[in-house]
Amino acid sequence: MTSGNADSDDPTDDDPTDAALLAVARAMMAVSLRAAVTLPAGISPIQLRALTVLSGLGQTNLADLGAALGMSPSSTSRLCDRLVAGGLVERRTSPHTRREVAVRLSGEGTRLLAGYDGHRLAELRAVLDSFGPRRRQEVLGALRDFGAAARAADIAAGDPRVR
Amino acid sequence: MTSGNADSDDPTDDDPTDAALLAVARAMMAVSLRAAVTLPAGISPIQLRALTVLSGLGQTNLADLGAALGMSPSSTSRLCDRLVAGGLVERRTSPHTRREVAVRLSGEGTRLLAGYDGHRLAELRAVLDSFGPRRRQEVLGALRDFGAAARAADIAAGDPRVR
DNA sequence: TGCAATGATTGCTATTAGGCAATGATGGGT
């Protein structure tokens, strides 16, 4: 009722800038969701997120992984149990400190993430290819800049969550 | 170094187009994730997704909602139980068919989604504002076009999931 | 050496998620 949008409660349809930003955000979420359901069964969204975070962290201990995921150490340990059981990550005692644990993506985990990204890319490239050659280059340049700016903002904010 | 990504297994860093697309997708995921954790406690990711889908559907029955979410009718009913208990959706017998149920966002559910989108927009606008006025307009135009093209592709694919 | 802090795991519990099957209620078609 803020305005006459018959099929949505979108509170921002009074601002075209907001509408464009949200549209892209929703489109990206939709693409990622569709890619996620194509994953081999048994991979929950939380597990996929853990794999993604782990991919960004490279190799860490459980405490850091838990902090990056925003969950408690015990939950992190259990989550790793399942991921190790699924062969997606490797967990062994750290070579440097025997009380820490080195967690890392396994080859299969890496492959799974690659498939996930590949699926997302297939859709995104299809969208990009719907433009003419000239406009495609412009849009791509804008996306590249926007992605870089967003990443810079993340790092400036110091948020360890999604790196 | 084009591919010297020491801390990542990114399988696409050999293609700058893919890298740009994935960077934007990841940035949008990160923004949405950060917005999600600011929600009042007790709202799980699945519940948030149900609210989003419900927002797009407007008013539906349980079967359609379940189909849009890709889950069984029983799971959908239980999910609605929790959402109704939380005051986020309204469920009443449909005015037209007494065997169906009309599910709709409540005022509080609408407000919650508005807050979620508001949080996402705050971040996205900040990213956009990091550009100069001229470039900002170009980027915004590209985002608008990309979002529109993605939506068109979704509809063409007939995917009811994320509408 | 002794002790406190750190890192990880485990026992326990609660909640959520998700499905299968059965049941009840309702509407449409013959």
Added chain:
DNA sequence: ACCCATCATTGCCTAATAGCAATCATTGCA
């Protein structure tokens, strides 16, 4: 009027998520 299909709910089950508290091992420091 009767039967069947559809819609929703509920009982029952399994698994995943998540935290608290306790425990054990290890490291660093006094």
